[in-house]
Amino acid sequence: MAKSKSEFICSECGYTSPKWMGSCPSCSSWGTFEERSKEKSTDSKHKAKIEGIDSDVKPKKLSEVDDRQRDRLKSGIGELDRVLGGGFLKGSYTLLGGEPGVGKSTLTLQIAKANEDMKILYCAGEESGGQIKQRAQRLGVQSDNLLIFNETQIDKLIDVAQKEEPDLLIVDSIQTVYRTELSSMPGSIQQVKECAALLQQLAKKRDVTTMVIGHVTKEGDIAGPRVLEHMVDTVLQFEGDKQYTYRLLRSLKNRFGAAQEVGVFEMRSEGLTEVSNPSELFISDKTSGVSGNAITCTMEGTRPLLIEVQALVTPSSYGTPQRTANGFDRNRLALLLAVLEKRAGYSFSQHDVYINVAGGFRLSDPAGDLAVILALVSSLKDDAIAQGKVFIGEVGLGGELRSVPHLDQRVKESKKLGFKDVVVPYQKGNQGDSYIIQTIKKALG
The missing domain is CATH 3.30.230.10 (Ribosomal Protein S5; domain 2)
Structure with a gap:
């Protein structure tokens, strides 16, 4: 009997099955199995690798490891720096999640307004350059150090990031970027894993501070494989009731600061504004x-x-x-x-x-x-x-x-x-x- 050349993968948790199933036995989601062709097991080359980065790194003794405290990269937004533990650490990898319209893209764009000296490479996969410029004008962003790059192919994105060497790389969003070597659609389990692993290498081996925006499911969890949250250093969740203008930025995970720290913002016509005394709200x-x-x-x-x-x-x-x-x-x-x-x-x-x-x-x-x-x-x-x-x-x-x-x-x-x-x-x-x-x-x- 000939072996099947396709398999079915749950789009919610990544569970793999040789046949289609109505309900996923792993996460109990219904109608989430998608068919895709099997990857050839004879390919010994690992996909999630950035060309040009030397992988022949020798192990070091603990006493030889550089433990000097690096200076924090201030975003200029006090509430964001508070949640991060004092600002971005160079080479850190941050994931920002939240419901649609809560203000994720607005917050990342306002970093360029708060700190005009920071060189930011904004890789947009959901908006055109003209749309971003209109939103930037509404928010009052006029920084010449803000670079807009409309590209969703991960290899091109990484090449530009290595050439420009920005202080902060923003990817909006991780579900829109893809790698051509994979046949699956952008946002699938395989694409998110591959692209997240490549961005992790870029952050750790090139010391490029990276911040990616992630979509959420209807339950409020970050969409995609759970391994995405394990890869990053910091997981930030933007919370807010649509009936109110207040937004809470919460750190669910932070390797460089306190977890469950909260920053409070208010959404106004000119963008997100910090709330200095949230108790009064x-x-x-x-x-x-x-x-x-x-x-x-x-x-x-x-x-x-x-x-x-x-x-x-x-x-x-x-x-x-x-x-x-x-x-x-x-x-x-x-x-x-x-x-x-x-x-x-x-x-x-x-x-x-x-x-x-x-x-x-x-x-x-x-x-x-x-x-x-x-x-x-x-x-x-x-x-x-x-x-x-x-x-x-x-x-x-x-x-x-x-x-x-x-x-x-x-x-x-x-x-x-x-x-x-x-x-x-x-x-x-x-x-x-x-x-x-x-x-x-x-x-x-």
């Missing part, structure tokens, strides 16, 4: 005296942020009460409601419960549990919480309040913004109870 001054509002302080990387939690508890009109959470984990909400009913005696079984985190922010820090608890009870009793209070603490299943890390930074940030009363769990050595029932009584009476 998520706290409203129009909800004073209204029940169901509580303030907490969450940590995003090393940055403390004050967040307003809003709750609405109303009698249910249906047999099954509603549980709706916007910006908060719904399963966590169910857990906190169970703790309130079991440990504090507040019944929500005949009420609809709605939780909203103001400003489109997503609260995932357990330190916000206490604020959610207080907001729920405040709305249930229709009793407003006094102004000037911040609630910080994790709620356990026994109704106890657990301490959270970076408590001193949270308290300092709260007092910096004028909140004089910060409610926190009792620390070791202090006397008193640390349970939600006592805290609720003190806050609401």
Whole structure:
């Protein structure tokens, strides 16, 4: 029986199958298998190799390796440099992902405006040169060191990068570049792997600081093989609700700085602008005296942020009460409601419960549990919480309040913004109870 000359590959995870399958057994995606011809195994030449780069490198002793700290390449955008750990490190490899229209291309183009001395090679695969110039004029970019190169063939891109020797190479996007030796379409698993490996060699062996933009799937993950995120030094995720103008730039991985660091931007007609005090964005001054509002302080990387939690508890009109959470984990909400009913005696079984985190922010820090608890009870009793209070603490299943890390930074940030009363769990050595029932009584009476 003749062997098949084709195989089927899942476009989501790269799983290979000799026949077409409706559902991928690896990632459970439906209708993602694509047929392609098998690569010849007799070809001993590795594809992902840049011509001209000497591969005969001898191993060195650890004592012989150059460990001198290199100067950071400042982008000129304070929030971006903060997330990167102080700026771009020479020869670093950065991946920037985010939903369509969130501002990825805008941010990379604004680097040329913020630092006009930086030589940038902008390789655009999704826009023409005229479109980029129009957007640059709208953003006020006038740097002569910004070079636009409309090419998606990876070999030509690398050749130009080696000749120009830019301070920063930007590839927009990794899903549009391709290599002619491969028969698959741009954006496929094989193309992304090959092109990412070539760009990695360019960054590490030529010391070309490289930043690539990546598309995301409908679940919000970066499209393509997972190995792409392992190849790069830094993975940045641009987050933002389309209903709001605020954008969060988060570092999911950073070999040269702190992970989970966050930078805050606001999208305006002139582009992305930095937000120096993001806590003021998520706290409203129009909800004073209204029940169901509580303030907490969450940590995003090393940055403390004050967040307003809003709750609405109303009698249910249906047999099954509603549980709706916007910006908060719904399963966590169910857990906190169970703790309130079991440990504090507040019944929500005949009420609809709605939780909203103001400003489109997503609260995932357990330190916000206490604020959610207080907001729920405040709305249930229709009793407003006094102004000037911040609630910080994790709620356990026994109704106890657990301490959270970076408590001193949270308290300092709260007092910096004028909140004089910060409610926190009792620390070791202090006397008193640390349970939600006592805290609720003190806050609401």
